[in-house]
Amino acid sequence: MRKTYKLxxxxxxxxxxxxxxxxxxxxxxxxxAHAAQASRKDIRDAVVxxxxxxGGWSGATAYNRGQVLYRIAEMLDGRxxxxxxxxxxxxxxxxxxxxxxxxxxIDRWVWYAGWADxxxxxxxxxxxxxxxxxNFSLPEPTGVVGALAPQESSLLGLxxxxxxxxxxxxxxxxxxxxxxxxxxxxxxxVLATSDLPSGVVNLLTGFPAELAPWLASHRDVNAIDxxxxxxxxxxxxxxxxxxxxxxxxxPADEDWHSDPNTARLAAFVETKTVWxxxxx
Amino acid sequence: xxxxxxxxxxxxxxxxxxxxxxxxFVDGRFRAGAGEAIKTVNPANxxxxxxxxxxxxxDVDDAVQAARNAFEGAWGRMPGRERAKYLFRIARAIQERxxxxxxxxxxxxxxxxxxxxxxxxxxxAAHFFYYAGWADxxxxxxxGSRPRPIGVAxxxxxxxxxxxxxxxxxxxxxxxxxxxxxxxxxxxxxTALTLAEIIAEADLPSGTVNILAGGPSIxxxxxxxxxxxxxxxxxxxxxxxxxxxxxxxxxxxxxxxxGGKAANIVFDDAPLDQAVEGIVNGIFFxxxxxxxxxxxxxxxxxxxxxxxxxxxxxxxxxxxxxxxDKNTDIGAINSAAQLARIRELTDAxxxxxxxxWSPPCDLPDRGFWFAPTVFTNVSxxxxxxxxxxxxxxLSVLTFRTxxxxxxxANNTPYGLSAGIWTEKGSRILSMxxxxxxGVVWANTFNRFDPGSPFGGYQESGFGREGGRHGxxxxxx
Numbered sequence: 001m002r003k004t005y006k007l008x009x010x011x012x013x014x015x016x017x018x019x020x021x022x023x024x025x026x027x028x029x030x031x032x033a034h035a036a037q038a039s040r041k042d043i044r045d046a047v048v049x050x051x052x053x054x055g056g057w058s059g060a061t062a063y064n065r066g067q068v069l070y071r072i073a074e075m076l077d078g079r080x081x082x083x084x085x086x087x088x089x090x091x092x093x094x095x096x097x098x099x100x101x102x103x104x105x106i107d108r109w110v111w112y113a114g115w116a117d118x119x120x121x122x123x124x125x126x127x128x129x130x131x132x133x134x135n136f137s138l139p140e141p142t143g144v145v146g147a148l149a150p151q152e153s154s155l156l157g158l159x160x161x162x163x164x165x166x167x168x169x170x171x172x173x174x175x176x177x178x179x180x181x182x183x184x185x186x187x188x189x190v191l192a193t194s195d196l197p198s199g200v201v202n203l204l205t206g207f208p209a210e211l212a213p214w215l216a217s218h219r220d221v222n223a224i225d226x227x228x229x230x231x232x233x234x235x236x237x238x239x240x241x242x243x244x245x246x247x248x249x250x251p252a253d254e255d256w257h258s259d260p261n262t263a264r265l266a267a268f269v270e271t272k273t274v275w276x277x278x279x280x
Numbered sequence: 281x282x283x284x285x286x287x288x289x290x291x292x293x294x295x296x297x298x299x300x301x302x303x304x305f306v307d308g309r310f311r312a313g314a315g316e317a318i319k320t321v322n323p324a325n326x327x328x329x330x331x332x333x334x335x336x337x338x339d340v341d342d343a344v345q346a347a348r349n350a351f352e353g354a355w356g357r358m359p360g361r362e363r364a365k366y367l368f369r370i371a372r373a374i375q376e377r378x379x380x381x382x383x384x385x386x387x388x389x390x391x392x393x394x395x396x397x398x399x400x401x402x403x404x405a406a407h408f409f410y411y412a413g414w415a416d417x418x419x420x421x422x423x424g425s426r427p428r429p430i431g432v433a434x435x436x437x438x439x440x441x442x443x444x445x446x447x448x449x450x451x452x453x454x455x456x457x458x459x460x461x462x463x464x465x466x467x468x469x470x471t472a473l474t475l476a477e478i479i480a481e482a483d484l485p486s487g488t489v490n491i492l493a494g495g496p497s498i499x500x501x502x503x504x505x506x507x508x509x510x511x512x513x514x515x516x517x518x519x520x521x522x523x524x525x526x527x528x529x530x531x532x533x534x535x536x537x538x539g540g541k542a543a544n545i546v547f548d549d550a551p552l553d554q555a556v557e558g559i560v561n562g563i564f565f566x567x568x569x570x571x572x573x574x575x576x577x578x579x580x581x582x583x584x585x586x587x588x589x590x591x592x593x594x595x596x597x598x599x600x601x602x603x604x605d606k607n608t609d610i611g612a613i614n615s616a617a618q619l620a621r622i623r624e625l626t627d628a629x630x631x632x633x634x635x636x637w638s639p640p641c642d643l644p645d646r647g648f649w650f651a652p653t654v655f656t657n658v659s660x661x662x663x664x665x666x667x668x669x670x671x672x673x674l675s676v677l678t679f680r681t682x683x684x685x686x687x688x689a690n691n692t693p694y695g696l697s698a699g700i701w702t703e704k705g706s707r708i709l710s711m712x713x714x715x716x717x718g719v720v721w722a723n724t725f726n727r728f729d730p731g732s733p734f735g736g737y738q739e740s741g742f743g744r745e746g747g748r749h750g751x752x753x754x755x756x
Contacts, residue, residue: 059713123422127747129729130406137733137749222738235529242524244693245517245536245739266752271744273733274712276722 005035005181007042007205008188010049011198016206017041024182027092035181038206043173043214046202050144050171051220053199058141058169060197066116069167071194073109079190080106083155083183090154090180104257105159111260112163119168119265132278139269141169142247143222146215148208150228154180155187156256161227164264166200170223173202173215177228181205209233216240223247223268227254286599289606291393296383301331302469304339304493305476307346308486314338315494320469323390324603324612324647332469335492337501340461344507346487347432347459354485355459356429360416366484367412367454373478374405374447381471385443386603388470390612390648391566393604403728404447407746410730411451414751418456421748427755429457430533431509434502437472438515439465439614440569440670446472448745449512450489451730456754458510460489463502467615469493500526508532512753514571517668517694517739535743535753537571537735539668540696542717543689544574544725545679548583550701554723556590559674562699562725564598564652567613568672571740572697574725576665577676578685584678588656595652596639610672613648622650622671629655629664634675660691668694682707686714695737699725718744 005024006013015021020037057065076083080102088098124138145165150157154177165172176184188203204211208228216224216237224246226234234250241248249267301317303310314336319328335343350356355363374381378401385396418427433453437445442464453460464472476491492498496519503511503526510533513523517538527534544562546555562574579587603611613619630636634655643649650671658665658675665675679685689698698717700708708722718736721727728734733749735741743753 125748127729127731127733129727129732131727131729133724133727135729135732137747142737238528239525242521242528245521245524245538245741247742270718270737270742271733271735271749272712272718272720272737273747274720274722275724275727275732276708277724 003033005033005185005205007036007038008185008191008201008203009042009046010052010202011192013188017045022206024179026089032089032182035185035205038175038204038211040211040214042204043211043218046173046204047144047218047220049199049202050173053171053197054143056197057166057171057200060169062117062120065167065169066113068195069109069113069116069163072190072196073106073113075190075194076102076106076109076187083186086183086186087155090183091152101156105156108156108159108163108260112167115265116167123266127273133275134278135273135275137271137273139168140272142268142270143170144220145170145172145223145225145268146218146221147172147174147225148212148228149174149176149184150256151177151179153256155183158184158187160254160256160260161225161264162201165225165268168265168269170268171200173204173221175208175211175215175228176203176205178206178208212237213240216246217243219244221246223249225267226250286607288602290602291383291386291604291606293383293387293604295379296387297380298330298384298387301333302473302493303333304335305473305480305489305491306339306343307490308480310476313493315498318466318493320388320467322387322647323614324644326646329387330470332473332493335494335498339492340498340501340505343461343490343492344432344505346490347461348507350485350487351429351431351459355488356457360418360457363454363457364412364415366482367408367415367451369482370478371405371408371412373482374401374408377474377478378402378405381443381474383604384474385471386611388468389439389442390603390614392608392611393606394608395566400441400444403730404443407444407447407730408451411455415455418751418755421751423752423755427456430754430756431458432507433458433460433510433512433754434505434508435460435462435512436499436502436515437462437464439468440566440571442468443471443475445514446475452745452750453512453754454488456751458754459487461502461508462489462491463494463499464491466493466495503527510534510754513537520741533753536741537743537745538739538741540571540573540694540736540740541576541666541668541692542572542574542697542699543576543578543715544699545578545685545689545701545711546580546583546587547702547704547707548580549703551703552583552586552590555701556587556594558699558701558723558725559591560594560598563674564610564672565726567611567650569614569618569670570726572719572726574697574699575669575673575675577674578679578688579676581678581680588676591654592637592639595654598639598652600641600649600651601644610652613650613671616648618670619648619650622669622673625664625667625669626653626673629658629662629675632662632664634658634662634664660688666692682711686711690716693739696740697721
């Protein structure tokens with residue numbers, strides 16, 4: 001049976017409010033499906049959903065977030081054949097390469113799942129101030145993160161962008177690869193069945209060039225990840241991001257198959273420092 | 281309450297060793313600037329203090345080139361353990377000349393000598409001392425096994441803590457192996473230029489630190505300069521946004537420490553006398569010229585009358601006047617422009633219907649002065665509850681439940697600091713977790729330490745200064 005690929009906003013699977021769709025083809029030009037072409041209004045709806053989810057997700061225990069991320073890995077693992085087929089359809093290449101890519105994606109969720117309850121330990125501190133005060137610093141999530149997924153790596157790249165954002169308690173609105181959005185849409189079915197609260201991840205398909213400026217200029221988005229944006233197109237978005245002093249993450253090209261580091265976790269946290277007097 | 285009479289206790293102005301003129305500091309030596317010389321005035325009496333050379337664009341070019349040469353040369357090649365010694369030496373020199381620097385700071389800025397002597401200058405020395413020790417331990421700091429400096433840092437600082445802000449910028453930049461082009465604020469260049477003298481006397485390789493006095497156009501020239509790899513700015517959110525736009529697409533690294541509108545939250549179980557001291561320190565410290573000032577007081581409704589009465593009592597004992605008098609609590613407003621800004625916003629407060637109160641307070645005839653001011657009956661929509669006043673003006677609002685306090689405290693695009701006053705430990709931790717601010721003071725306010733990371737959420741900027749975290753913005 002042919003599947004209908006829709007958006008993922010606030011835990012629901014709506015079509016674009018604009019009613020638009022666009023054809024998605026394989027690298028050799030074979031029609032795979034018609035994906036929803038999200039609009040500015042969809043972006044705004046997704047940001048509302050992400051903001052609504054932020055309090056609960058950022059307030060959840062790190063253990064809880066870690067278990068949810070691990071659950072995502074379990075669900076993905078259970079559907080590895082389906083995803084291997086979808087990745088191969090989207091990206092081409094050999095069957096073995098597609099399987100390896102899915103395995104990497106699963107491993108990425110597991111890696112970040114383990115970080116959820118360790119990141120604050122590694123980056124937080126008790127600070128020895130020169131006075132009768134106890135003083136400590138902890139990382140906290142930045143808020144709602146807008147993200148542009150990599151254009152080439154339809155599943156592993158997307159997972160590598162989304163997972164670190166939500167590990168620390170952020171919520172996100174992510175725009176999938178324009179040419180290869182289908183594995184991302186299927187991933188939202190995994191997210192929806194992994195105890196991830198509604199609105200923590202919101203995924204839009206469509207034209208990044210149309211959607212990114214709205215995300216970059218949105219006043220209720222706290223940070224933006226420009227991974228999937230061509231360097232030539234980044235300056236305008238960085239400029240728009242300054243309207244509300246967004247944190248901007250604009251990394252160099254990454255090899256998604258190599259081991260990740262903590263840079264993506266660090267990009268979307270704030271350090272909070274708390275003081276209290278010591279006395280009797 | 282009886283009013284105590286105090287005999288004048290002025291600090292000697294001569295200690296400042298004020299010179300008739302100051303040059304810019306480029307490539308290890310002082311020289312005349314290409315811009316027009318500016319007169320820096322004492323805000324307490326509007327008398328000129330000294331003539332200060334202003335940099336021109338050509339000077340910015342020279343300074344950036346000197347910093348680049350130092351980065352690729354002596355400073356860049358120096359092992360961390362040697363860099364550390366220079367920083368320790370600077371810390372010691374600031375301590376040795378602490379009294380001179382304190383008097384100079386109070387003359388140029390208008391802040392009470394008690395604050396420059398006990399806060400600004402000791403913290404500036406401590407900041408160099410703290411970061412000195414990091415210079416040869418960076419691989420243990422949690423930024424990877426081989427952390428690298430970024431290159432030439434362009435740094436632009438404000439007038440509210442002139443020497444301390446210079447220390448906050450220069451110390452971590454040097455500890456991590458970067459070189460510096462720093463611009464102090466137009467109205468307060470003197471202590472930064474004295475720091476340049478200290479740096480020269482400490483024999484840092486020439487070009488490692490360059491200090492250029494000047495106005496916004498020089499700040500802009502630094503921000504736009506192609507030879508600079510990293511910008512660090514402390515100042516208004518408006519200018520911060522302009523800088524973020526200006527560096528978009530340039531690949532320059534950026535850290536911003538911008539404005540604030542901090543909530544200082546007093547619960548009904550708080551020790552009220554201590555809370556009132558904290559409220560006063562929160563908003564009247566440094567005439568309220570503090571980005572993290574507790575400018576929005578949120579008081580639980582059941583104790584509002586007690587808090588306001590105690591606050592009024594306490595404010596009538598504050599002593600406003602000569603910044604060089606050791607008994608002075610409230611000094612001068614730094615500039616005519618800032619005074620005009622404070623007046624505009626306080627006028628708006630009255631026009632919008634808030635109730636204004638100030639203690640009986642004689643303002644000196646000359647200089648820039650503003651009486652401590654408290655507004656009650658303030659609503660969240662009032663300008664005095666939303667905009668940063670950067671002056672000795674407190675806006676008081678009330679709340680009933682902790683949830684309402686959180687809601688009101690977070691109802692701002694800023695997010696630099698917050699205060700909580702309660703005897704209940706679990707409530708402190710719960711509130712501290714929910715307030716969207718980079719620094720939370722519980723049962724205290726306006727405490728600073730070189731080991732304590734400082735910086736904002738949201739439109740209060742990004743990046744941290746102080747502590748291990750403060751190394752991050754200077755490492756690649």
